[in-house]
Structure formats: structure tokens, C-alpha cells
Amino acid sequence: MTDLFSETRLDGQTPLAERLRPQQLDDVAGQAHLLAPGRPLRQLIEQDRLSSAIFWGPPGCGKTSLAQVIARTTRCRFVSYSAIAHGVKDFRALIAEARQQRQLYSRRTLLFVDEIHRLNKAQQDAFLPAVEQGDIVLIGATTENPSFEVNAALLSRTRVFVLHPLEVADIRQLLQRALTSPAGLADQTLAIDDESLDWLAAQADGDARIALGNLELVASMAQGRPVRAPELAELLQQRSLRYDKGAEEHYNVISALIKSVRGSDPDGALYWLARLIEAGEDPLFIVRRLVILAAEDIGNADPRGLQLAVAAQQALQFIGMPEGRIVLAQATSYLACAPKSNAAYAAINAAQAEVRRSGSLPVPLHLRNAPTRLMKAQGYGAGYRYAHDSAEGYLAQDYLPEALVGQQFYQPVDRGYEKTMAERLRYLQQLRQQNPPQP
Structure with a gap:
């Protein structure tokens, strides 16, 4: 288990996105629906009353950055947990230490779990007692829908905050800050015009990490010469779309x-x-x-x-x-x-619902096949009317089980070719009324 910041060493080799992580709430890019003055999440953080929460949002929207800001803003002891690096023994030690901090110093422990959806069910379940008893305040970050990826029991004990992809204007502001910040690229005096910055912001697809990574790449390739928008596409190749086939x-x-x-x-x-x-x-x-x-x-x-x-x-x-x-x-x-109709879809749904309701109703005798003499003697096929024996190619008779006679599942709409089918069915109904089924 580690302090959230203990292993972070910022130097020239540290990626630009890491060097420019926000230090306070006002530095967090975007997410005004959560962090604007007066919004509930901001108030909870500022008043040090944040309870267990899940931050759900796409990559690069600021989930980890927000967790780090919370660590700096609250009076809580803040530690991180990794499903890959830590095992059950580590987790038990964390809970014991959190309980001790609470009992001796009345100090809460905020446990940050990045990509919480990667924890298996047993690992997620292990958090439950500590969360319920108040020994830890869990903050989980995930790019996946927590409805599917976080256990229902754990989800019910946390509040989900949805973070949105960053707007182009937010990313543009981040890029400008990167150019002027001593922690960023200020010492490189990168000559890049406004059109190029706008292009980089638009190409990031809402992901601050992509935008800052691209800017850092451009800076390293520019080698002191001015950068113009037309050459950026060649430098950076194709943009990365936010998409995951399994998510x-x-x-x-x-x-x-x-x-x-x-x-x-x-x-x-x-x-x-x-x-x-x-x-x-x-x-x-x-x-x-x-x-x-x-x-x-x-x-x-x-x-x-x-x-x-x-x-x-x-x-x-x-x-x-x-x-x-x-x-x-x-x-x-x-x-x-094309014209639209879901009549066939609705009809099979209705027919299946009727089958589930009424069960295996017997097939009417006149619809049964009679390949043997015994079957004929039992009345199989008796009274069946052969449609082709009429000039219209239609002879009225009942095709549903006796208990369902008159039931209608298929109701065509008056659009496209189905309108013609509806007219045909109305015509057949008229013939049926003129020459009803024989008893």
C-alpha cells in the first residue's frame, strides 16, 4: 500500500500529462457539472465530508487527477491500492491501519483504487465490511459502466459520479498552460500557432492525456522550428477514436x-x-x-x-x-x-406470450394430418377446406386452437407494402363474413 504521491518523481523524463496534474480544485479541467462552486461534489470535498464514491468516465477526463486533488484538499490519510501489486495480506494490513487511525486520531482513510473494474468479485467483496463500518472511504475510478463491472453490493454503498469527456475549449486551455508552465514546456519556447493548438485540441477526442502527449511529441520533433497546422497530421498520423469492442x-x-x-x-x-x-x-x-x-x-x-x-x-x-x-x-x-413497421416483431412477441400463458392447446382436428386409416377414423382432417378449391383461393375456416379463435397477433401498419397486405387482409375478412367457416 502506498501514499498516493510518494512514488511520483517529477523530472524531465516524467510525461507531460503527469507533470501538469492539477494541484487544487480550480485547476481541474472541465467537469463543471461536478466541481463548479456550489455543486454537491465540490462542497463534499471542501467540507471534508466525501463518502465512498465511484468516478466513472472515459480515459483522460481527470478521474485520477481529481482523486489526487481530493488528497490535497481534505484532511484524510490517502492511500492507493492496486489489484496487480497488492494481495489479501496487504489489504488486511491497510484495513488494520485505517481502523487504528480512526480509533486513535479520528482520522479517516481514503482508499483510492484506479480501474476498480479490474478487481475480481472476491477482491471487491473484501472492501464491503471496511466500507460499511466506516474504516475506509473508498474512491474507485473506472472507464467501464459500473452497473456491469462493479458488484451490486459494493455499488449500493457508493455514490457514482459521472465525468464527461473534456470539451475542446478545456483541452485548448490545458495545452496553453503546458506551453507556459515551468513544469511543462516553458523552457522549450515551442513556436506553435493558435490554429495548430486548436487542431491538437480537436484531435484529442476529449482525452487530456492524448492532447498533452501529442503536444509533447510535437515539441520533441519540432527541434526549435515553428510548427504549423498542416504538418501536424503527418507528424501525429491518425487520431485515436474512443472505442472499445468489449466495453x-x-x-x-x-x-x-x-x-x-x-x-x-x-x-x-x-x-x-x-x-x-x-x-x-x-x-x-x-x-x-x-x-x-x-x-x-x-x-x-x-x-x-x-x-x-x-x-x-x-x-x-x-x-x-x-x-x-x-x-x-x-x-x-x-x-x-425504407418505410418502417415492427408489426412482425410485435406479432411474434404476442404469439409467444400467448403460448407461455395458455400452454400446449390441442391442434384442431380439421388441421391434423391423417396418413393412416385409424387417424381418419378418429376424425383427423375431417372438415378441412382446401383453399385452392375456390375461385378466390380462399375459404374461411379457423386455424387457431378453439380457445383462441378470434385472437389477432399480426396487425399490419398502413405504410409501405404492408399497407397493401392490410388491404388484402381486410378483403379476406369481407369474404369470411360472406361465407363464414362451416361448423
Whole structure:
């Protein structure tokens, strides 16, 4: 177990982002919704009344920096815990020392756990007694949704504070501070224009660590000569998008794509598709979602939607990437523009709910097959009306179990091709009324 600052040695070899960590609350970049004067979290910190908390936010938004500021602002004893570096024996020693500090000196111990989602269930459970008894105040930091990654028991004993990605203006301010701060690049007199700083801030994708790392790289490569915006892209190559195939942002972006298609917005849909492609998402995962979407949200309003989605899947497997992005774009834009209906999706949900409610109702005799003489003698198939025997290709009869006659699961909408289907069903209902099923 270590003091939060005991192993931090700031020198020229220390990364710029580490050298410029804030020293007080007013130095923390962004997060005004939490740290502006009068906001609850700021008041709790300033009054030294902060209870166990989880800081949840993307990389580079200031979770660790905020924890360090809390350590400097409060009167608490502040230590850090690492699941990799420390074991159960260390944890027990920490709790014993925290309990002693509380009993002898009435001094609280704030335990900072970075990337708390990396702790296994047993490790997280080990915190519970100490948190419940007040021996420690836990501050956990995580980039992952704590609803999924933190044990429910531990989550219920903490308050979650959501940190947002930094705004471009916040990062721009950090970069300017880095250029003038003695702890930063002041001694290098880097000649970089405002347009270049704006570009660096925009390219950081809300991550202060990326922005400061890029600035430090530019400073080392500039070697005293002026830096202009056009050459920055070449120096830094491609920007890094915030995306993790196994984490929440993966689900956020695919959800945005699906909702954009469902909402008939091809521009939004293509933007989120581009985000997935640029982040390196598996194209077959994308096209699987499009196939599901075509059946669920478009359905019979445009049956060609499912055909096109399946064709896109086949084409993608045939040609691969990067050309496959064109196939994905065609399918996505078509589905977004197509008329929408979830009637088939709602119908199967309703039918399954009825099956679960009423169980295995017997198949009506007239619908049963009768391949043997005994079955015919038992009435199997008796009274069945062959639809093709009529000029209309339709003869009214009941196809549901007797207990469900009259039940309607499929209710087509009056949009796209499904409107034609609805008209057809209304016409068949008229024929049924004219020539009802025979008893």
C-alpha cells in the first residue's frame, strides 16, 4: 500500500500529462457539472465530508487527477491500492491501519483504487465490511459502466459520479498552460500557432492525456522550428477514436446506428456506421445488426430490406474490407430510407406470450394430418377446406386452437407494402363474413 504521491518523481523524463496534474480544485479541467462552486461534489470535498464514491468516465477526463486533488484538499490519510501489486495480506494490513487511525486520531482513510473494474468479485467483496463500518472511504475510478463491472453490493454503498469527456475549449486551455508552465514546456519556447493548438485540441477526442502527449511529441520533433497546422497530421498520423469492442462505447455506437436507421435518418446512420468502421469494428458484427434491424424495424413495410441486408452480408464475406464499407453504406442508407413497421416483431412477441400463458392447446382436428386409416377414423382432417378449391383461393375456416379463435397477433401498419397486405387482409375478412367457416 502506498501514499498516493510518494512514488511520483517529477523530472524531465516524467510525461507531460503527469507533470501538469492539477494541484487544487480550480485547476481541474472541465467537469463543471461536478466541481463548479456550489455543486454537491465540490462542497463534499471542501467540507471534508466525501463518502465512498465511484468516478466513472472515459480515459483522460481527470478521474485520477481529481482523486489526487481530493488528497490535497481534505484532511484524510490517502492511500492507493492496486489489484496487480497488492494481495489479501496487504489489504488486511491497510484495513488494520485505517481502523487504528480512526480509533486513535479520528482520522479517516481514503482508499483510492484506479480501474476498480479490474478487481475480481472476491477482491471487491473484501472492501464491503471496511466500507460499511466506516474504516475506509473508498474512491474507485473506472472507464467501464459500473452497473456491469462493479458488484451490486459494493455499488449500493457508493455514490457514482459521472465525468464527461473534456470539451475542446478545456483541452485548448490545458495545452496553453503546458506551453507556459515551468513544469511543462516553458523552457522549450515551442513556436506553435493558435490554429495548430486548436487542431491538437480537436484531435484529442476529449482525452487530456492524448492532447498533452501529442503536444509533447510535437515539441520533441519540432527541434526549435515553428510548427504549423498542416504538418501536424503527418507528424501525429491518425487520431485515436474512443472505442472499445468489449466495453460500453461499443454498445453505445451500435445503438446509435440502429436508432438512426429506425428513425429514418440516413445521415445519422452513415455517421455512426463510419464511426464503427474507423474504430475497426468487425464488419460482420455490423451487418448482422442490419439483418436483425431489417426484420424488426422495417419488416413487411418493405420486404426488400431484409433481402438487401442478407445480400450485404453475402457480399461482405465475398469481397471483404475495405470495399465492404460501400456495401454496408448501401444497405444502411436503404434501410434508413425504407418505410418502417415492427408489426412482425410485435406479432411474434404476442404469439409467444400467448403460448407461455395458455400452454400446449390441442391442434384442431380439421388441421391434423391423417396418413393412416385409424387417424381418419378418429376424425383427423375431417372438415378441412382446401383453399385452392375456390375461385378466390380462399375459404374461411379457423386455424387457431378453439380457445383462441378470434385472437389477432399480426396487425399490419398502413405504410409501405404492408399497407397493401392490410388491404388484402381486410378483403379476406369481407369474404369470411360472406361465407363464414362451416361448423
